[in-house]
Amino acid sequence: MARAPYGMRTRDPEIPDIVIRRLPMYARSLQAIIGQGAASVSSDELAASSGISSAQIRRDLAYFGRFGTQGRGYNAPRLLAEINHILGLDRTWTVALCGYGNLGRAIAQYGGFVPSSFQIAAIFDRNEQRVGTEVGDLVVEPQANIATSVRAKNIRLGIIAVPFDAAQTIADALIDGGVAAILNYAPVHLRAPENVLVREIDPVGAMQSMTYYLAQMDDD
């Protein structure tokens, strides 16, 4: 097996997903810390900023290689670059946005996706009124275009921001078009083949689970 640069270990195929999901948090904390002018950072500082224990951080990073120096900590910009590279954020990913209602518009206009190497490359909506709307240099396309347009543009990521009763249909169209991953804002569990990754964003569920504790407080 070839040795990867920077002493990066040849990738264990079984890195837990939960570790992968924490990497963006580390990246974010590193960005903040670098923004404050620090050049190096210890796992304890990273822990304070990210809310994840320092032992956890060291263990997580160890899956990918050895990035620190005993007594010194991590070179912050280098660690950030490492993590971005591991996550594939050192390139640009095109995204299909499905649904251009309130949520879809908020997503399209949200600056936070852009510096994060995502570029919306197609927008779809089922509402005739919205089709044709210009958004930057894009035009909102009809829902029926999803599969063909996604395939033609070679888009690998889809965002679903449609009402719950349309979500599965849209997901099927995206999958038909060949996306490999879907971010789902609709409050439904989507069916997808094993080779398509789905992540759910569920603010309502998060609220509903918090009220459990509030109700408990009231009862006790």
Add this chain to the structure above:
Amino acid sequence: MARAPYGMRTRDPEIPDIVIRRLPMYARSLQAIIGQGAASVSSDELAASSGISSAQIRRDLAYFGRFGTQGRGYNAPRLLAEINHILGLDRTWTVALCGYGNLGRAIAQYGGFVPSSFQIAAIFDRNEQRVGTEVGDLVVEPQANIATSVRAKNIRLGIIAVPFDAAQTIADALIDGGVAAILNYAPVHLRAPENVLVREIDPVGAMQSMTYYLAQMDDD
């Protein structure tokens, strides 16, 4: 110890949070199943609809009591009512929405929160231009009002939909006003005292962690 209705077990104080976070998913699946006209449902059917294994579902429900009948499954409307009760969703919770930009507006206009027993009772924004805007029967208030207004209205839940660099300040104001739980859409880890519950909504992180797998696919 008093016996609770419906054979509900006196609540174990140590029900894992992960179980609580799954209850809204069951509620959602039950709603869909009831909407299709079914009166009873088995843990296998619930599993198919929610994407969670039937064993997990049975185990989760067992924390709260015995709701099913061997050979029959669960009475769907009754189980839904149970779960809603456990989550405290059989009452209405008032919410403070902080930030009335694109995201804040999308949240305010999103129908999905309303039937879920949440009612936005105050909206705040730091932008002078937006203060005074009428939203339903509310008026957007200045950021400086957060603590006093939240306290005056006895609001227990806050939603943070402001840019990341303002999020901690807003969180502090909400906590000052006495909220017990915060839903945070900003991409920062918020500091809060132990008795304040914080849940993070992190679509960008979710996207960033998915690209890890896409990048892997490309490399292999």
Add this chain to the structure above:
DNA sequence: TCATACTTGTGAAAAGTTTAACGAGCGACG
């Protein structure tokens, strides 16, 4: 009434995740 089909609730095992603890290496400073 009995046999059959079905499905819960749960004990025990397995799998996964986090924390604790510390040897070893690095840099700073006297």
Add this chain to the structure above:
DNA sequence: CGTCGCTCGTTAAACTTTTCACAAGTATGA
């Protein structure tokens, strides 16, 4: 040049969560 303080990477232990598998209970129909 040696000592000291710091912090990583890692092993082992503790803890949490999920899955398995089945006894026990319920309904149905012959």
